[in-house]
Amino acid sequence: MIPRFVSTKLFSFSRLAFTCMLLMRIVSPAVAEIVQLRVTAENLAPTNSVSFAPLRIGFHNGTFDSFDSGSPAFLLGFPSIADAPIVTVAEGGSGSNWFPAFAAADPNATLGSIAPGGPFLPGASSSETFTIDTDVNPYFTFASMVVPSNDFFIGNDSPTAYQLFDGNGNLQINTINQAARQIWDAGSELDIAENAAFLQIGNNDQRVDQNGTVDFSFETLGTVFNGLTTAPGYVFDSQLSADTPVFRISFEVVPEPASLLLLGGVGLLGMIATGRCR
Numbered sequence: 001m002i003p004r005f006v007s008t009k010l011f012s013f014s015r016l017a018f019t020c021m022l023l024m025r026i027v028s029p030a031v032a033e034i035v036q037l038r039v040t041a042e043n044l045a046p047t048n049s050v051s052f053a054p055l056r057i058g059f060h061n062g063t064f065d066s067f068d069s070g071s072p073a074f075l076l077g078f079p080s081i082a083d084a085p086i087v088t089v090a091e092g093g094s095g096s097n098w099f100p101a102f103a104a105a106d107p108n109a110t111l112g113s114i115a116p117g118g119p120f121l122p123g124a125s126s127s128e129t130f131t132i133d134t135d136v137n138p139y140f141t142f143a144s145m146v147v148p149s150n151d152f153f154i155g156n157d158s159p160t161a162y163q164l165f166d167g168n169g170n171l172q173i174n175t176i177n178q179a180a181r182q183i184w185d186a187g188s189e190l191d192i193a194e195n196a197a198f199l200q201i202g203n204n205d206q207r208v209d210q211n212g213t214v215d216f217s218f219e220t221l222g223t224v225f226n227g228l229t230t231a232p233g234y235v236f237d238s239q240l241s242a243d244t245p246v247f248r249i250s251f252e253v254v255p256e257p258a259s260l261l262l263l264g265g266v267g268l269l270g271m272i273a274t275g276r277c278r
Contacts, residue, residue, distance in 0.1 A: 050238070150199060154246070
């Protein structure tokens with residue numbers, strides 16, 4: 001016969017172990033599937049160099065594709081190249097066509113913008129927090145106009161280039177760094193300073209079709225825009241070489257208070273169970 005005090009301890013331990021397992025079953029799906037993700041965007045370019053329009057972002061299933069290197073920007077249902085979703089980002093910094101095209105391709109995508117209350121001037125940063133279903137939307141896509149320019153931008157041409165979350169919901173990319181050599185020319189508008197965005201002499205509503213393809217290019221920023229005064233008042237000086245850092249996007253999972261409470265409870269019960277079994 002098992003002594004009464006041993007039987008009581010075994011029962012108490014079993015009950016605590018069961019409670020721990022139950023709490024872990026409650027917590028695990030929340031951690032693995034739904035997360036609060038803080039996204040921070042930073043302009044790393046040298047002082048008086050390039051600035052960036054608000055960062056347009058999407059968390060998605062890997063299907064939305066707005067352009068490919070070496071091809072004209074995809075129209076995605078819009079009537080002209082000037083209206084192509086990535087071109088509206090590249091020529092004016094706007095997500096007005098990019099977001100609807102994104103939502104049409106992937107209705108369950110989580111979309112948004114990050115901006116510091118205006119353009120990202122050199123040294124500026126801003127953060128936003130998004131609720132992400134990591135099972136449904138493990139991939140990340142971004143786009144932002146580079147200014148001053150007529151149609152330059154940063155972004156990913158492959159929709160599956162950045163899988164933020166693995167199959168268990170774990171964050172596997174903490175940072176995306178962009179160098180000058182990763183700046184795109186949308187190939188949609190000729191590089192004419194008087195028609196460029198972000199310059200005091202520029203009228204961004206004016207444009208001349210280029211009828212080109214989307215390709216990497218950053219050198220034109222210096223040859224066309226150096227020495228011109230920007231809208232904020234600084235005189236533009238590109239200073240860019242191929243490996244100059246220009247932009248960084250960082251990701252951090254933010255623990256939810258309820259999850260932390262449950263995790264704390266699991267730890268406490270485990271400590272109690274361990275103590276009672278000694």
